[in-house]
Amino acid sequence: MSSERVPFPFKIRPLEDDVQKKIAKDFEGYPNGLASCNHWNFKLSATASEEQLEDLYNYPLDPRDVWVVTPPKCGTTWSQEMIWLIANDLDYEAAKKPLMPDRWNFIEIAAIMDMEGLAKTVPQGASDAAFDVKDLTGDPSRPSPRFVKSHLPISLNNPRLLDTCKVVYVARNPKDACVSYYNHNRLFRDCGFNGDLELFVEHFMNETIVETPFIEHMIEAWNLRHHPNMCFLFFEDMKKDLRAQLRKVAAFLGKSYSEEQIDKLASHLHIDNFKKNPYVNMEHINASGAVNTDRGSFIRKGKTGDWKNHFTPEVTEKFDKWMAQKMKGCDLKYVEELDHQD
Template identity: 65%
Template sequence: MSQEKRLAYPFKIRPLQGELQEQMKRDFEGTPSGLAACNHWGFKLMGKVTDDLLEDIYNYPLEERDVWIMTPPKSGTTWAQEMIWLLANDLDYEGAKTPLMPNRWLYPEAPAIVDKDGIRKFLPADPEKRTITTNSMAGNAHTGARRFVKSHLPLSMNNPRLLDVCKVVYVARNPKDVCVSYYNHNRLMATHGFTGNLELFMQHFMDGNIKLNPCIDHMIEAWNLRHHPNMCFIFYEDMKRDLKSQIRKVAKFLGKDYSEEQVNKLAEHLHIDNFKKNPYVNMEHFKLQGVMHKDRGNFIRKGKTGDWKNHFTPEMTEKFDKWLEQKLKGTDLKFVTELDQQD
C-alpha cells in the first residue's frame, strides 16, 4: 500500500477559559484539566489534548475492508456495534463471546478523552486491576485482519478520506434521550465524574460543554453526507421500532444476505432484555479497572425511547425544545422523541 502524505490537523485547539473552565473542573471530577474546543464548531475533548494526538487521529490509517461506527455518545453505539460485528462476521456468536471493547472494536480517540489525572483516585489498590487501556483501544496499526473502529468524533475530525475508503454506519438518536442517558453515563464513568443534577447537566449539554459534545452539530454534519454510498445512516428510534428491518438494511450495506430465521435470531440476541445480561457488551471489566463506579448502575441501562419524559420537568422540556428548534434551523434533520410501540 502506498504511503499517504501526513495531513496537518486543520483546527486550532482552544481550551475553555476563566470561570467556565473552573466550573468544568468542579462539575466533572474525572477531567481536572477541564475541556478544550477542538474543531470549527467547538467539539469538546479533555483540556490536555494535544495537536500531535489529534493529528494522529486525523491521519488514522484506513483500509477498504474496515468497518466504522460513528455516533454521538449514548446513541445506541454499543447496541449497533454488536449488530454490525455479527452481521459482518457471518453471525459468529461464539466469536462474539469476548468483550466488545477493546477485543473486537478499536477506539482511536480514547487517549484524547481520558484524563488520567482524574481517575487515579478511583483506581483499585490491586495493580493488576489498574489497567487503563486507552492505547490498546486506539490500535492504529495495520494488523492484516479486518478492523472494526468506533468513533464518537465528528467526521470533520477524522481522516478526511474515511468515507471514500471505508464503510461507515452512523447512528443518530433524539437529543432528549441522549441527554438523559449521557447524564447517567457521566455519573457512572469515573473518566467523567459528573457531580451535579440533571438540570445542570442539561444546561451544559445545551451549551456544548461536555466531553464528546455538542451532539446536534455532530449529527447535522453526518446527515448532510448521508447519501454517500459508503455511509449507512440509521436512527436509534428505527431500531427500537423495527429492529429486523434495520438489521436487513445494515446487512445489505455490508454486502450480506441472511435468512428470516437468521434475522430473527439476531434480533432476539439484540433484544434489550437479553442485551443487558450480555457480559461481553456490558463493560463490567471497567468496574474492575476503576474506570466505572461500581455503585451507580450498569453501562447498558434502559434502552428505551421516550425515557426523557420520566426525568424532564415541564420547564426543562420547554427550555430544551426552544433550544433544539433553534439548533435545527436550516436543516431537514428531524427526531422522533416518543414511540407508540417499541421492543
C-alpha cells in the same frame, strides 16, 4: 492504502477560565477542563494535543474496514455488536470476547480522557484488571478487516474515511441521548459527574461536556447521508423495527441472511438479552474500580422516550427552545417517542 500524511487543519483552543473552573468543579475527572476543536467547537480533554489529533486525522484506512461513528450514547454499543456479527457471518461463538479492545478499536479515548483526573478518581491498584487506556484504544495495526469506533465527528476523522471505508452512522434524539449521557457521566469515575440532571442539562446545552455538541455532529453526518459508503441509522428506527434495520445494514455490508437468521440476531440484540451479555456490558472493567457499580450498569434501558421520566416541564421548555434554534434551516427530524418498541 495511501501513506501520505495529511496536515491537521484545526487548532485546539482552551475554554475561558471561568468555564474551565465550572467544568473542573462539576466533573471531577476533568480537573484541567476541556478544549474546543474544529469549526463548531467539538470538546476534547484540555490535555489533548494537536499531535494526537493529527494522528487520528491520519488513522490508517483499508477498504475492508468498517467504522461506526456516533455521538456518545446514541446506540453505539448496540450498533457495534450488530455490525460485527453481520460482517462476521453471525459467528456468535467468536463474539464471546469484549467488544473493546478484542473486536473494536476505540480510537480517540486518549484525547477525551484527562489522565490527571483519572488518577484522582479511579482507585489505584483496585485489582489486577487495571483500567488501561491503551487497551481500550485497540491496535491500529491489527490486520483488516478492522472494526473502528469513533465518537469524533466526520470532520475530525480521516478526510478519506468515507471514500475508503464503510461507515455506519447512528443518530438519536438529543433528549434521550442527554439522559443517557448523564447516567454515563455519573457511572464512570473518569468523568466524575456527581450533580443532578438539571445541572447536566445546563452543561449539555452549553456544550461544556466532553464530546459535545451532539446536534452539529448529527447534522454534519446527515448532510453526507447519501454517500454510497455511509449507512445512516436512527436509534429510534432500530427500536421501532429492528429486523428492518438489520436487513438494511446487512445489504450495506454485502451480506444476505434468512428470516430465521435475522430473527435470531434480533433476539440476541434485544435489550433484555443485551443487558445480560457480559461481552458488551463492560463487565471486564468493573473490577478496575473505574465504574460506580452502585449507580447501575453500562447497558441501561435502551428506550425511546425515557427522557419524559426525567425532564421537568421547565427543563423540557428550555431544551425545546435550544433545539429549535440549533435546527433552524435543517431538514433533520428527531423522533422523541414511539407507540411500539421492539
